[in-house]
Amino acid sequence: MEELPQLKIGFIGAGNMAFGIAQGILKSGNVPSSNVIVSAPSKNNFPRFQEMGVAVTHSNEEVVDGSRLVFLAVKPHLIATVLNGISEQVTPQHIIVSMAAGIPLARLEELLPVGSCVVRMMPNLPCMLQEGAVLLACGKGAGQEVGFLLKSLLSTCGLVEVGPETWIDVHTGLSGSGVAFVYVFAEALAEGAVKMGMPSALAQRIAAQTILGSGRLLRDGGKHPAQLRAEVCTPGGTTIYGLHALEKGGLRAATMGAVEAATERARELGCK
Template sequence: MDPEMDSQLKIGFIGAGNMAFGIAKGILSGNALPANIKVSAPSSRNLGRFQELGVAVTHSNEEVVSGSDLVFVAVKPHLVAPVLTEISEHVTERHIIVSVAAGVTLATVEELLPENSVAIRLMPNLPCLVQEGALLFARGSHAKQEDGALLRSLLHRCGLVEEGPEAWIDIHTGLSGSGVAFVYLFAEALAEGAVKMGMPSALAHSIASQTVLGAGKLLRESGKHPAQLRSEVCTPGGTTIYGLHTLEQGGLRAATMSAVESATERARELGRK
C-alpha cells in the first residue's frame, strides 16, 4: 500500500490493554496519523495513555466500528464472542476485522460476524511497543491477498510481520506471543545469578537486559544458527562450557521446548471454548 493510503486508513481498537497499546505505538511510528485512530474500552483506566498519543478514545465499541475501516479486536479471548456479537450489526463489507486474541479461531470469528465478513487472525507480541515485535497473521476465508498486504503495510513498523496458515498461529503464540515472557524469566534469572555472586541488583539487571538484547541482535543480524554462535562463545575448557553444562543438567533446553508446547496447547484449548 502506498504511504498516502496508509495515512488515510481509519483504524479502530476494541480493547485498550497492553497489546492494543503496543500495536498502536508501532503503527504510529509508521505513516498512520493519531487522528485516524480510535480506541474503546469500558473503563477509562487504560485510555489516558492513548490520549497522550493523540488518539481518540470512547467507551462505545459501536462508535469504533462505525468510524473505522480496519478494527483490531484486542480483548481477552473469553470476551471476543460477546464483543463480536455486540458489534456484528455494524460490520459491513468495507471492514477488515483483525482479532489478536490467543486461541480464538477464524471459524469462531467468522461465525459471529455477518456472512462474507473479512476477518484476519493476528498474533502479535509486546515488543511491538519498541518496533521489535514478531507478528504472524492468517487470513480468513473472505480476506483477500490485498487485505493481508494492507495489514502487513500498516504493521510494518511493529517489527517482523509474516503470514502463514492458521495452524501456525497457536504455535507462534507459544513461541513468541508468550515467548517474550520466557525470555524475561531467563533475563531475571541471569541477573539473580549475578546478584547471588555479589553484584549490585540494578547493575546486574541492566547488564542482563543488554546481554539479551545483544545476543538477540547478533542472532538476527548474523543469520547464523544459535548453536554456531554458542560455539563461538565457548573457549575450550573455559567458563561458558562449564555454565552451559550446568544449564543442560538443569534441563533448560527441554523445559523451554515444553514451555512452547504448553503455551501452544493452551492456545488450542482456548480456541475450543
C-alpha cells in the same frame, strides 16, 4: 485498496495491547493520528491515546462506522458480546482483526456477517515497545492483499509474519509465552551472578543487556544460534564450561518442553 495515509483505523478496547499497536502504527508516520479512533467503556485508558491525537469514544459502533480496519483488542471472554453489538455495522469493506487469544477464525466468522474479512493476529508483550513478534492468519474472506496491507501497516510494531491459523498456537507457545521463559532465564542469569557476589540490581541490569544484545546479534546478524554459540566458545575456556553445566541441567530439553506445553495449552483453550 486505499493507501495507508487514507486508511481509517479503529480499536475496540483501549488496553495495553491496543496502545502498543496504535503507537507502533503512528510511529511509522504513514498513518495520521486523525485517522485513528479507539473505544472503551471507561475513560481510564483514554488520556494516553488522546496524547497521540487519537479520537476516543465509548461507542464500539462509532468505531466500526468510522473505520475500514477494526482491531478487536478486548479480552477473549468479551469477544462474543462485542461482535454481537457491532455485527450489524460490519460491511464487506471492513477488515476485522482479532488479537484475542484462543478464539478461532471459524468462531469469529460465525459471529460476523457471512463473507466478512476476518484476520487473527497474535501479538506479544514487546509489541508495546515496537519490538514485538506478530503472527497473522487470514480468514476465508481475507485475500492476500489484506495480509500485505497488515504486514506493511504493522511493520513498526516489530517482526510481522503471515501463516496458517494452526501456527497461531505454536506462536503463542514460542513468542507469547516465550517472553516469560526469557524472563525466567534472565532471573536465573542474574541470580547466578548474585551467588558469585555481585549486587542484585547490577546483576539484573547486566543480564537484561546481555539478553538484549544477544537477541539483536541473533536477529540482525543472519547467523544460526548454534554458529553464534560456537563463536563464543574458546576451547577449554569459560563458556564451554558454563555450557556443559547448562546441558547437565537440561536447559535445552526443558525449553523445548515449555514451548510444547504452552502450545498444547493454547490449543486446549481454543477448543473450549
